[in-house]
Amino acid sequence: MRIAIDAMGGDYAPDEIIAGALQGREVLGPDDEIVLVGDETVIRETLTALKASADTFRIFHAPDMITMNESPIEALRRKPKSSIAVMAHAASHRQVDAVLSAGNTGACVAACQIRLRTLPGVTRPGIAVVLPTYGGPVTICDVGANIACKPIHLYQYAIMASVYAREMFGIQSPRVGIMNIGEEDAKGTSLIKKTRLLLKNDPNISYIGYLEGRDLFEGKCDVVICEGFVGNVILKLSEGMVNMIFNAIKAELMNRNKLLAWWFKSVAKNIFKKYDYHEYGGALLLGVNGTAIICHGTSKARTIKSAIAACKRFYDKKINTQIVDAISKSTVPNNGQ
Amino acid sequence: MRIAIDAMGGDYAPDEIIAGALQGREVLGPDDEIVLVGDETVIRETLTALKASADTFRIFHAPDMITMNESPIEALRRKPKSSIAVMAHAASHRQVDAVLSAGNTGACVAACQIRLRTLPGVTRPGIAVVLPTYGGPVTICDVGANIACKPIHLYQYAIMASVYAREMFGIQSPRVGIMNIGEEDAKGTSLIKKTRLLLKNDPNISYIGYLEGRDLFEGKCDVVICEGFVGNVILKLSEGMVNMIFNAIKAELMNRNKLLAWWFKSVAKNIFKKYDYHEYGGALLLGVNGTAIICHGTSKARTIKSAIAACKRFYDKKINTQIVDAISKSTVPNNGQ
Numbered sequence: 001m002r003i004a005i006d007a008m009g010g011d012y013a014p015d016e017i018i019a020g021a022l023q024g025r026e027v028l029g030p031d032d033e034i035v036l037v038g039d040e041t042v043i044r045e046t047l048t049a050l051k052a053s054a055d056t057f058r059i060f061h062a063p064d065m066i067t068m069n070e071s072p073i074e075a076l077r078r079k080p081k082s083s084i085a086v087m088a089h090a091a092s093h094r095q096v097d098a099v100l101s102a103g104n105t106g107a108c109v110a111a112c113q114i115r116l117r118t119l120p121g122v123t124r125p126g127i128a129v130v131l132p133t134y135g136g137p138v139t140i141c142d143v144g145a146n147i148a149c150k151p152i153h154l155y156q157y158a159i160m161a162s163v164y165a166r167e168m169f170g171i172q173s174p175r176v177g178i179m180n181i182g183e184e185d186a187k188g189t190s191l192i193k194k195t196r197l198l199l200k201n202d203p204n205i206s207y208i209g210y211l212e213g214r215d216l217f218e219g220k221c222d223v224v225i226c227e228g229f230v231g232n233v234i235l236k237l238s239e240g241m242v243n244m245i246f247n248a249i250k251a252e253l254m255n256r257n258k259l260l261a262w263w264f265k266s267v268a269k270n271i272f273k274k275y276d277y278h279e280y281g282g283a284l285l286l287g288v289n290g291t292a293i294i295c296h297g298t299s300k301a302r303t304i305k306s307a308i309a310a311c312k313r314f315y316d317k318k319i320n321t322q323i324v325d326a327i328s329k330s331t332v333p334n335n336g337q
Numbered sequence: 338m339r340i341a342i343d344a345m346g347g348d349y350a351p352d353e354i355i356a357g358a359l360q361g362r363e364v365l366g367p368d369d370e371i372v373l374v375g376d377e378t379v380i381r382e383t384l385t386a387l388k389a390s391a392d393t394f395r396i397f398h399a400p401d402m403i404t405m406n407e408s409p410i411e412a413l414r415r416k417p418k419s420s421i422a423v424m425a426h427a428a429s430h431r432q433v434d435a436v437l438s439a440g441n442t443g444a445c446v447a448a449c450q451i452r453l454r455t456l457p458g459v460t461r462p463g464i465a466v467v468l469p470t471y472g473g474p475v476t477i478c479d480v481g482a483n484i485a486c487k488p489i490h491l492y493q494y495a496i497m498a499s500v501y502a503r504e505m506f507g508i509q510s511p512r513v514g515i516m517n518i519g520e521e522d523a524k525g526t527s528l529i530k531k532t533r534l535l536l537k538n539d540p541n542i543s544y545i546g547y548l549e550g551r552d553l554f555e556g557k558c559d560v561v562i563c564e565g566f567v568g569n570v571i572l573k574l575s576e577g578m579v580n581m582i583f584n585a586i587k588a589e590l591m592n593r594n595k596l597l598a599w600w601f602k603s604v605a606k607n608i609f610k611k612y613d614y615h616e617y618g619g620a621l622l623l624g625v626n627g628t629a630i631i632c633h634g635t636s637k638a639r640t641i642k643s644a645i646a647a648c649k650r651f652y653d654k655k656i657n658t659q660i661v662d663a664i665s666k667s668t669v670p671n672n673g674q
Contacts (some may be wrong), residue, residue: 229525239550
């Protein structure tokens with residue numbers, strides 16, 4: 001397979017992205033290829049600085065760049081030669097099989113949505129992130145692609161994320177829950193209640209009911225469905241929370257015993273490694289007609305490498321074909337919503 | 338002041354609630370009074386079991402109980418003699434100055450809203466919770482009273498929570514942020530964008546901009562405004578997350594060195610104490626014409642005691658009077674929305 005990587009996107013681009021691409025070759029086969037997309041001069045210089053041959057990768061020249069703060073649609077219109085736009089264009093012309101970016105998420109989602117379009121039957125793409133929890137990996141969809149959700153969108157997220165969890169983690173019949181403010185059927189917004197009925201009535205989905213925030217970490221479910229707004233808050237809150245707790249522990253330990261504080265570092269490191277979602281390497285944009293992985297803006301080489309591995313797995317397992325199949329068997333028709 | 342406590346509400350009622358009431362007397366003055374609301378026989382038996390005199394508290398008999406799973410409005414209609422209904426009724430007839438419950442949150446909010454009504458100028462009450470963070474206490478409003486928010490509601494939450502943070506924590510000009518999915522002005526739903534304009538244009542509010550989930554713990558703001566749905570997820574997710582991380586640490590330590598795991602217990606305990614929002618004792622229902630505190634269903638005696646202290650502080654500082662004053666000076670009129 002051919003993976004296009006946005007060399008210019010992310011807080012540590014291009015250095016860490018290109019270093020990640022170099023590491024990524026380890027997880028790819030001899031027939032796989034990585035294409036770097038971005039300013040050719042910058043890419044070649046970075047490769048030299050990293051002591052890699054300047055012709056290690058094919059390069060698609062993209063002189064422009066969309067920054068993190070730009071409004072997605074507007075930026076795509078104004079910068080057709082940005083790395084994200086060039087990358088999506090290449091994918092839509094089947095010059096590459098997958099795209100990967102740690103840049104402006106909104107722009108990446110919009111570019112993929114416009115260029116790749118949705119899979120047959122899918123109404124809206126959703127970003128799926130895997131949170132490693134004490135109870136196992138939990139796939140959350142959507143974490144920010146769609147902040148104006150309708151029941152059909154959430155319903156299809158359940159189908160797509162179930163296929164994803166099954167294929168990626170071997171969970172035969174992933175348990176699906178809807179994020180809500182209480183477990184009782186009467187709780188929640190009308191969106192939530194309508195989605196519940198759709199999920200409950202579909203025999204192909206292992207719907208287990210409403211979830212509350214705390215249930216996410218207790219091994220109750222394999223897939224969590226929510227609006228993009230809520231999912232995004234969940235994701236970023238989890239990040240902030242982990243950092244705060246470890247800072248608090250560090251401060252407490254430093255106060256007590258510096259040697260033990262030092263020793264605890266390796267404990268913390270191990271835990272971070274186990275529960276760090278960077279390990280899972282980015283988020284899949286489920287529902288687009290192609291393979292698109294969005295990485296966190298703070299991604300370093302390790303995350304890019306994991307993302308390349310995730311990309312390959314997603315592609316090799318033909319997850320999109322299975323999503324199309326699952327959507328075609330779904331009990332709720334797509335009325336073009 | 339006279340505080341009515343719902344003796345029947347909560348996972349550990351009545352034992353822990355009544356034990357908390359007993360402890361709560363320590364934080365009250367000689368002129369203050371606690372009234373227990375619930376089944377009189379059960380309350381007297383519990384007092385005896387706790388080795389307290391059966392006439393320690395005045396009791397308002399309420400033979401019925403609303404369980405955690407009941408639909409609030411329906412339950413209030415069907416059970417006019419439930420502890421929550423009796424408590425709210427007593428408050429509306431000025432037989433007590435404050436109400437406190439660890440029972441069904443929805444029922445408690447609804448009962449207070451119906452019986453006490455809102456403060457002059459306030460459109461909707463909101464639940465404010467204080468999260469103790471590494472950067473100081475952060476007040477979040479709303480965490481579940483209102484899941485159909487309009488901009489005016491969020492705007493007024495900002496005003497009310499600012500007064501609250503100022504009076505309770507001595508923060509002169511609390512920095513207010515709106516929970517969103519990005520920091521850029523163009524991000525978010527139409528509700529968020531409209532609220533932003535209202536806050537930005539009010540010179541009495543120290544509006545600092547949009548916040549992302551991770552900002553909550555980094556000392557960037559003193560007050561966070563969000564829809565009840567999002568706030569509720571934030572609150573419960575934080576809880577679950579803390580538990581998961583400490584479980585993960587425990588498992589990791591047990592694997593390495595049992596002695597150190599045992600020693601770490603006291604570290605964890607200290608951190609829990611510092612960052613446990615139970616310390617702040619429940620959530621204030623801001624905007625109702627009275628003092629209403631809602632405690633977590635899992636509250637034990639210690640939390641009830643803290644809640645009683647919070648109740649007293651809220652009442653003594655005449656926070657409601659100041660909220661009415663602040664709302665009357667606000668730049669956005671309440672159009673009865």
